[in-house]
Amino acid sequence: MSFLSRARQALTLYTSALTLGVSAALAATPVVAQDDSEETWTWKVQSHWPSSSSSYTDSLKRLKRVLEERTDGRLQLELHEAGALFDAKETFEAVSRGVLEMGTISPQYAQDEISLAGIASGLPFAFRNVWEVAYFHKNLGFEQMLREEAAEHGVYWATDKVYPTEMVVKEPIESWDDFTSMKIRSSGALQSFLTEAGAAASYIPGSELYSALDSGVVDGAHWGAVQGAYSMGLYEIAKYHVRPALNIAGTDVIIVSQKALGELPDGMQKVVKNALDEQFWVRTNEYQYKERLVLAKAQKELGVKINTLPQNVQDKLMETARDLWAKEAERSDRAEKAMEMLKDYLRDLGYL
The missing domain is CATH 3.40.190.170 (Bacterial extracellular solute-binding protein, family 7)
Structure with a gap:
């Protein structure tokens, strides 16, 4: 089976499952355990x-x-x-x-x-x-x-x-030097990734994120994607929405x-x-x-612009990403198995 055929088959299965899930949401009625208790x-x-x-x-x-x-x-x-x-x-x-x-x-x-x-x-x-x-x-x-x-x-x-995780930044990233000079609010595996790639990444709780961005403690941040940034008020300070996504997960x-x-x-x-x-x-x-x-609204009302990372920046980030993948596989037998499953899948999709 060709890659295109496999991709179409995968998308068809996903769409079918999604339709079933949404249909269930619309059709569901209260269903409770049939027991005599009123607890x-x-x-x-x-x-x-x-x-x-x-x-x-x-x-x-x-x-x-x-x-x-x-x-x-x-x-x-x-x-x-x-x-x-x-x-x-x-x-x-x-x-x-x-x-x-x-x-x-x-x-x-x-x-x-x-x-x-x-x-x-x-x-x-x-x-x-x-x-x-x-x-x-x-x-x-x-x-x-x-x-x-x-x-x-x-x-x-x-x-x-x-959903995707995407950064917002106060100034556009137009070169590798721009990226490595950034102070970015991050967390977990992405914090390690951004740090190893050369940026200064640090964890800041959501309740402190706006003030950290506003005061210059950080130059950029990720909190979900568009909706997260908009709902947290980040676009009031950081007008550039960065793509491609750091991850989708x-x-x-x-x-x-x-x-x-x-x-x-x-x-x-x-x-x-x-x-x-x-x-x-x-x-x-x-x-x-x-x-x-929400992106359309943010662009119209707040002047938000899409900042697409230059290809050389994307290429360097991908090199760092592959190293991080290998480290995750070393965490346990389960992680190694999951990583092999993931790589096989990405090969089927034509990404590796």
Whole structure:
């Protein structure tokens, strides 16, 4: 089968799955466990998103509404924005120990526990389209690999959505010297990548990001892509949106305490798991649609411009990226297996 045929087949399968996911969202009605109890549950949910972030509303509040509707109000989610109860990097452990019933994190915040986290949070310059990542997770089995490893820590892992991570900068990057002179807010594997590539990358919590950019502590940052930058007010200071994406990945994850999940009736457990699987498709599709809308708005109202990296800068970044891929494969047997699966997939797509 030719590459073009394989790509068309992969896209057809992705589109079919996406259609099914969206159809399920539109057709779903409340379904609760058929038990005689009228018991109710309230889960504390710690997010890594500030309440100002678009994903806090579009992902977390959506999930709250869906679960409450489909359990006739018997499962309530008590939402807390970033930093309200725990630091973002402490949330995985809190859910693992059952202190929290649910949380949202970036995979990179669980790197000490999950050896696949670096791959999950997005290997730089690996994928070129969102559908490719969705297919890797759902059709090639990467999501199941993540769930198996997280289960060893008492956590049920569910990727919220797939989307690109793209930088915004105060001044355009027009040369390699421009890039290496940058101070960039980053995190996790991308922070290591940008640092090794030559920029000065540092982690800054979302709640401090605007002031850091405004005061010149950093020259650029990534917080999701267009929607993230717009919702956090970053375009007020940084008018250049950089492409291509640093990565495309399942950068946001919903984690659930296995203990809390196991205390629900069987039917309600299925409702939770089905809602989380559905969320992946609904939010992945919705996110891409809103990216287009918000970019057009930012360009018109705030004068945002697309800064496409020069090819020589892209080539040098790709060299650094390949080295990072190799390091991620060394983290565990699971990581090595996932990396081989990824490379085979990228070869099939004609990228390697």
